[in-house]
Amino acid sequence: xxxxxxxxxxxxxxxxxxxxxxxxxxxxxxxxxxxxxxxxxxxxxxxxxxxxxxxxxxxxxxxxxxxxxxxxxxxxxxxxxxxxxxxxxxxxxxxxxxxxxxxxxxxxxxxxxxxxxxxxxxxxxxxxxxxxxxxxxxxxxxxxxxxxxxxxxxxxxxxxxxxxxxxxxxxxxxxxxxxxxxxxxxxxxxxxxxxxxxxxxxxxxxxxxxxxxxxxxxxxxxxxxxxxxxxxxxxxxxxxxxxxxxxxxxxxxxxxxxxxxxxxxxxxxxxxxxxxxxxxxxxxxxxxxxxxxxxxxxxxxxxxxxxxxxxxxxxxxxxxxxxxxxxxxxxxxxx
Amino acid sequence: xxxxxxxxxxxxxxxxxxxxxxxxxxxxxxxxxxxxxxxxxxxxxxxxxxxxxxxxxxxxxxxxxxxxxxxxxxxxxxxxxxxxxxxxxxxxxxxxxxxxxxxxxxxxxxxxxxxxxxxxxxxxxxxxxxxxxxxxxxxxxxxxxxxxxxxxxxxxxxxxxxxxxxxxxxxxxxxxxxxxxxxxxxxxxxxxxxxxxxxxxxxxxxxxxxxxxxxxxxxxxxxxxxxxx
Numbered sequence: 001x002x003x004x005x006x007x008x009x010x011x012x013x014x015x016x017x018x019x020x021x022x023x024x025x026x027x028x029x030x031x032x033x034x035x036x037x038x039x040x041x042x043x044x045x046x047x048x049x050x051x052x053x054x055x056x057x058x059x060x061x062x063x064x065x066x067x068x069x070x071x072x073x074x075x076x077x078x079x080x081x082x083x084x085x086x087x088x089x090x091x092x093x094x095x096x097x098x099x100x101x102x103x104x105x106x107x108x109x110x111x112x113x114x115x116x117x118x119x120x121x122x123x124x125x126x127x128x129x130x131x132x133x134x135x136x137x138x139x140x141x142x143x144x145x146x147x148x149x150x151x152x153x154x155x156x157x158x159x160x161x162x163x164x165x166x167x168x169x170x171x172x173x174x175x176x177x178x179x180x181x182x183x184x185x186x187x188x189x190x191x192x193x194x195x196x197x198x199x200x201x202x203x204x205x206x207x208x209x210x211x212x213x214x215x216x217x218x219x220x221x222x223x224x225x226x227x228x229x230x231x232x233x234x235x236x237x238x239x240x241x242x243x244x245x246x247x248x249x250x251x252x253x254x255x256x257x258x259x260x261x262x263x264x265x266x267x268x269x270x271x272x273x274x275x276x277x278x279x280x281x282x283x284x285x286x287x288x289x290x291x292x293x294x295x296x297x298x299x300x301x302x303x304x305x306x307x308x309x310x311x312x313x314x315x316x317x318x319x320x321x322x323x324x325x326x327x328x329x330x331x332x333x334x335x
Numbered sequence: 336x337x338x339x340x341x342x343x344x345x346x347x348x349x350x351x352x353x354x355x356x357x358x359x360x361x362x363x364x365x366x367x368x369x370x371x372x373x374x375x376x377x378x379x380x381x382x383x384x385x386x387x388x389x390x391x392x393x394x395x396x397x398x399x400x401x402x403x404x405x406x407x408x409x410x411x412x413x414x415x416x417x418x419x420x421x422x423x424x425x426x427x428x429x430x431x432x433x434x435x436x437x438x439x440x441x442x443x444x445x446x447x448x449x450x451x452x453x454x455x456x457x458x459x460x461x462x463x464x465x466x467x468x469x470x471x472x473x474x475x476x477x478x479x480x481x482x483x484x485x486x487x488x489x490x491x492x493x494x495x496x497x498x499x500x501x502x503x504x505x506x507x508x509x510x511x512x513x514x515x516x517x518x519x520x521x522x523x524x525x526x527x528x529x530x531x532x533x534x535x536x537x538x539x540x541x542x543x544x545x546x547x548x549x550x551x552x553x554x555x556x557x558x559x560x561x562x563x564x
Contacts, residue, residue, distance in 0.1 A: 334499075
């Protein structure tokens with residue numbers, strides 16, 4: 001057990017290697033940002049377990065030296081979208097020393113359709129430029145109305161969305177308006193500018209029955225196609241998850257609350273699976289992590305798995321389609 | 336034949352009782368078939384042969400009294416002699432399983448394996464419906480912190496969507512964290528006590544039985560691999 005193994009990580013050589021570094025634009029200073037994701041907080045009175053996970057992640061990112069430029073929060077701050085859950089989350093995130101960039105998840109949204117979340121944190125989609133990289137936080141967990149016809153109360157709607165395997169809810173989507181917004185936002189940047197997209201759901205199709213999926217992912221990828229270097233960083237799947245489609249690299253984030261098993265089919269072939277979780281250890285297969293952004297917006301993902309060795313998924317590994325820089329395979333696969 | 340009567344009772348119950356007819360009743364109604372022996376005539380104990388029809392009375396044996404091994408051997412020899420007198424040309428092995436023996440239907444020993452071939456489409460439908468209902472009950476409990484008796488809002492599906500990563504086919508196995516051999520139900524109870532923060536269920540609790548049914552149903556077709564980690 002090395003609870004602070006995070007600090008011991010040899011910073012994934014940000015500049016990967018010359019060959020790959022040269023593929024991107026030169027002159028952008030490398031930077032690092034950390035993440036905390038999927039805390040799924042209930043109120044403290046009901047459930048301290050998930051609070052412990054969130055606090056542990058805050059402790060981790062605050063211990064980083066040097067400090068990251070910012071900390072991304074990956075969505076699903078609350079478990080059932082309640083105002084008291086989100087306020088608790090906001091309070092915990094206030095303790096993070098670096099600036100926070102926050103993203104919404106479906107658990108934050110479907111009780112009051114985002115009202116409280118937006119009051120606390122602002123619009124769910126926004127963009128900013130950071131050291132030569134254009135960063136977009138994209139709301140990707142809208143769902144088509146499945147509740148009105150079923151006469152569901154907001155609470156029932158929230159509980160339905162909160163379950164992974166119920167088959168009643170709709171699939172996640174960015175939606176027509178969201179895609180228009182994205183197109184418009186990206187129209188202001190050149191196609192040479194490295195793009196970093198934060199979305200809660202993976203912006204590709206992994207496993208439909210569990211909503212490890214974005215219904216209009218193909219259309220979103222089409223919008224991102226003209227850009228030379230694109231990295232999508234998503235929450236929701238609670239596991240080590242890597243993918244590469246065309247010019248786009250994808251990285252899934254770990255949860256601080258619980259790990260999810262790999263879906264029975266659809267796993268992207270570049271994914272290095274994390275070891276099967278030990279249920280006897282609350283923190284096993286959970287964690288947080290960070291991203292090192294090299295020149296040209298080439299991103300390496302560092303998974304800070306609590307109580308295990310960290311794993312780095314390099315840009316080189318994904319861009320070479322797995323032929324270079326493959327991290328060690330897990331010892332015990334899920335089944 | 337008793338099995339058949341049990342199923343008939345269920346089918347009527349299902350039709351009349353509809354949704355309130357719990358699958359648990361299926362377990363209670365289908366007792367295994369038993370042999371019937373005549374009441375003692377001389378104040379002793381009547382002992383039956385496993386063909387389901389031959390019996391003799393041991394007049395000196397009182398109910399509850401034990402026989403010595405020798406006495407028991409003598410009684411079983413007498414039983415076999417009586418059977419041979421009645422079936423001079425038959426072989427005993429055949430008598431156990433053979434369909435040609437004349438047996439009164441009500442007292443017939445079950446013909447192994449035969450019951451499944453004899454299922455009518457109606458009985459098959461009942462079996463399917465009742466099994467599905469039992470599994471569905473387990474699925475509901477699996478997804479509901481309240482029904483699990485949890486106290487912190489955690490349900491099984493939060494870590495195990497579609498019961499993934501529960502691998503019921505690997506039990507029994509020595510669970511190193513518990514330092515003992517565990518069955519699936521032990522692990523269900525471990526989860527209920529720990530991440531779910533509830534009280535463990537007794538082995539015959541209908542909720543535990545239903546949870547087992549749901550979890551196993553989700554791994555249909557997986558090869559048994561007890562002991563696998």
